[in-house]
Amino acid sequence: MKNWPLWEVFIRSKNGLEHRHCGSLHASDATMALENARDVYTRRMEGVSIWVVPSSQITASNPELNGETFEPAMDKAYRHPTFYELPDELKHM
Amino acid sequence: MSEKEIKSLEEIFEAKIARDEKIEPKDWMPEKYRQTHIRQISQHAHSEIVGMLPEGNWITRAPSLKRKVALLAKIQDEAGHGLYLYSACETLGISRDELYEQLHSGKAKYSSIFNYPTLTWADMGAVGWLVDGAAIINQVPLCATSYGPYARAMVRVCKEESFHQRQGFQIMMTLAEGTPEQKEMAQDALNRWWFPALMMLGPTDDASVHTAQSMKWKLKRKTNDELRQQFVDQTVPQAEMIGLTIPDPNLKWNPETKHYEFSELDWEEFWQVVKGHGPCNKMRLDARRNAWNNGEWVRNAAMAYAEKQENREVKQAI
Amino acid sequence: MNNNLIQYIYGIADNSLILGQRLGELCGHGPSLETDIALTNISLDLFGQVRSYYQYAAKIQGNDTTEDTIAFLRKEREYKNVLLVEQPNADFAYSITRQFLFDMFHIELLNELQNSKDETLAAIAKKSIKEVSYHVRFSSDWMRRLGDGTEESNQRVQTAVNDLWVFTDELFHQTDADKAMVSEGIGVDVTQLKQSYYHKVSAILEEATIEVPKIEYFQKGGKQGIHSEYMGYILNEMQYMQRTYPNMNW
Numbered sequence: 001m002k003n004w005p006l007w008e009v010f011i012r013s014k015n016g017l018e019h020r021h022c023g024s025l026h027a028s029d030a031t032m033a034l035e036n037a038r039d040v041y042t043r044r045m046e047g048v049s050i051w052v053v054p055s056s057q058i059t060a061s062n063p064e065l066n067g068e069t070f071e072p073a074m075d076k077a078y079r080h081p082t083f084y085e086l087p088d089e090l091k092h093m
Numbered sequence: 094m095s096e097k098e099i100k101s102l103e104e105i106f107e108a109k110i111a112r113d114e115k116i117e118p119k120d121w122m123p124e125k126y127r128q129t130h131i132r133q134i135s136q137h138a139h140s141e142i143v144g145m146l147p148e149g150n151w152i153t154r155a156p157s158l159k160r161k162v163a164l165l166a167k168i169q170d171e172a173g174h175g176l177y178l179y180s181a182c183e184t185l186g187i188s189r190d191e192l193y194e195q196l197h198s199g200k201a202k203y204s205s206i207f208n209y210p211t212l213t214w215a216d217m218g219a220v221g222w223l224v225d226g227a228a229i230i231n232q233v234p235l236c237a238t239s240y241g242p243y244a245r246a247m248v249r250v251c252k253e254e255s256f257h258q259r260q261g262f263q264i265m266m267t268l269a270e271g272t273p274e275q276k277e278m279a280q281d282a283l284n285r286w287w288f289p290a291l292m293m294l295g296p297t298d299d300a301s302v303h304t305a306q307s308m309k310w311k312l313k314r315k316t317n318d319e320l321r322q323q324f325v326d327q328t329v330p331q332a333e334m335i336g337l338t339i340p341d342p343n344l345k346w347n348p349e350t351k352h353y354e355f356s357e358l359d360w361e362e363f364w365q366v367v368k369g370h371g372p373c374n375k376m377r378l379d380a381r382r383n384a385w386n387n388g389e390w391v392r393n394a395a396m397a398y399a400e401k402q403e404n405r406e407v408k409q410a411i
Numbered sequence: 412m413n414n415n416l417i418q419y420i421y422g423i424a425d426n427s428l429i430l431g432q433r434l435g436e437l438c439g440h441g442p443s444l445e446t447d448i449a450l451t452n453i454s455l456d457l458f459g460q461v462r463s464y465y466q467y468a469a470k471i472q473g474n475d476t477t478e479d480t481i482a483f484l485r486k487e488r489e490y491k492n493v494l495l496v497e498q499p500n501a502d503f504a505y506s507i508t509r510q511f512l513f514d515m516f517h518i519e520l521l522n523e524l525q526n527s528k529d530e531t532l533a534a535i536a537k538k539s540i541k542e543v544s545y546h547v548r549f550s551s552d553w554m555r556r557l558g559d560g561t562e563e564s565n566q567r568v569q570t571a572v573n574d575l576w577v578f579t580d581e582l583f584h585q586t587d588a589d590k591a592m593v594s595e596g597i598g599v600d601v602t603q604l605k606q607s608y609y610h611k612v613s614a615i616l617e618e619a620t621i622e623v624p625k626i627e628y629f630q631k632g633g634k635q636g637i638h639s640e641y642m643g644y645i646l647n648e649m650q651y652m653q654r655t656y657p658n659m660n661w
Contacts, residue, residue, distance in 0.1 A: 025445055028398065035449065035549060036449065154649070384440040387442065388446075390563050
């Protein structure tokens with residue numbers, strides 16, 4: 001018989017904040033995954049909202065390709081405000 | 094990959110850990126790193142869930158409602174911690190079912206302390222105070238260990254565990270301040286749990302096979318003997334504070350080293366318990382196996398239901 | 412001192428006490444780690460409710476009465492829980508079915524109790540409703556899963572439902588204390604809840620593909636303090652410390 005699949009759990013700790021990954025658990029279906037997440041991950045009032053996602057549905061980038069994936073962004077300093085030197089007298093910019 | 098390529102990958106890997114960078118699940122890692130982590134994290138997880146049993150033994154008999162809910166909540170936390178740790182372990186490419194299989198077959202180990210029986214209510218105090226106390230000493234450094242999922246699980250565990258030791262100590266304190274009968278119960282529990290708690294911190298450094306490698310990977314920050322010394326040094330004054338006596342005639346303060354000296358431990362007993370000959374090894378494993386086997390039809394039913402539901406949804410969509 | 416009120420509180424709180432105790436037995440032995448944690452949560456909710464009720468009852472009684480003397484030092488005949496909650500954890504199907512049959516009653520009771528003229532009881536009910544609503548969701552979801560799961564699970568739940576059904580009617584019996592409290596606007600008239608209870612329970616059983624038992628003769632007694640043989644053993648364990656070491660603080 002098949003075992004209960006793995007789910008990733010994301011919790012919003014309070015309104016105004018994003019959901020953050022907090023761990024995983026096993027459950028047979030989404031309803032149970034939500035219930036389990038509530039019992040496992042919010043015992044100490046850690047959350048106001050829960051997302052559960054089947055772990056198998058997550059597509060992850062390959063760390064072996066981190067060089068070509070992330071490093072090209074490193075020399076694009078013009079995307080950051082400090083790249084543009086302006087006189088100190090200028091306010092509100 | 095050629096041997097040379099692996100060698101260079103390993104160098105990069107070790108350098109990363111030395112720089113305090115974390116290793117994440119999909120990162121390349123030496124097979125030995127993976128195996129060592131599976132072993133340690135799963136042992137840790139197994140210890141949490143087997144550790145529920147000796148305390149679970151007193152849920153129905155807790156002497157007050159307040160103690161009952163505190164004990165229940167503590168044991169529930171242990172289930173939660175087991176779950177966090179199994180999850181961390183699963184990121185290394187092994188399923189929880191496989192890990193259970195290793196536990197149930199006796200292949201995987203768990204902390205030998207849980208093979209001792211909890212005979213009186215004071216044992217709930219002693220377990221919380223000493224066993225959780227020793228566990229915390231072991232666990233706090235792991236919050237900074239090199240494997241990301243393990244470190245994150247430990248941060249959560251340590252945060253939640255902070256009440257466990259206090260809960261235990263408070264039980265002991267109440268007993269020590271109570272009637273002569275209660276104080277005797279507390280002392281008896283301390284007598285029985287003291288040495289097993291010291292042994293819980295692992296074999297002496299010369300007998301410990303994994304220390305050097307584990308230090309490098311930050312699975313360990315201090316040696317077993319250092320941890321044990323730390324535990325003794327911090328626990329002895331706590332016992333004195335509540336008027337209980339550490340059951341070791343050789344215990345004495347050394348003003349030069351500023352540490353307590355204590356008796357040689359009975360390592361023969363330790364290894365026998367590890368090998369399965371402790372007072373409760375069989376009982377503990379049987380309880381875990383029974384829970385798992387008796388739950389099989391339940392888990393199957395839930396899966397079957399989930400599949401039926403999914404099929405129904407598909408049909409409706411068509 | 413209002414003895415009827417005290418008896419009325421026992422009638423409600425003792426159910427949670429004994430059911431919480433039964434659930435406590437399962438801690439560490441659940442079919443999955445996640446389910447274990449969930450059942451313990453329910454047990455903790457119930458004990459929390461018990462403490463509120465008993466603290467209130469202790470306040471009314473005064474003297475040296477505390478939540479713990481009420482929980483641990485009464486004699487078997489003085490406990491007023493229904494027979495349903497003392498039934499053993501024969502298997503997971505029994506535990507879930509017992510929970511479900513009780514939860515469905517519990518939520519209806521609390522819904523009414525929150526309108527009680529007694530402000531303390533109303534407040535406890537209001538707080539408990541949130542917890543018990545979750546219990547209802549949990550146990551009815553599991554009834555569906557087990558009932559409509561595999562052939563084996565269906566059979567096991569059907570057996571549990573058949574066996575436990577005989578204890579449901581007692582939920583709607585009234586003691587003299589109940590009647591007195593109803594007439595004062597404090598207590599809930601449980602006889603009014605019966606129809607809706609069976610209606611809702613049957614609907615979920617139907618979803619779970621479980622047959623509603625056709626039973627005409629029901630068991631009763633718990634509310635009068637006449638319990639099943641299980642009760643003595645439950646109390647024996649629960650009261651062990653208080654009886655062996657009387658008059659001590661823990």
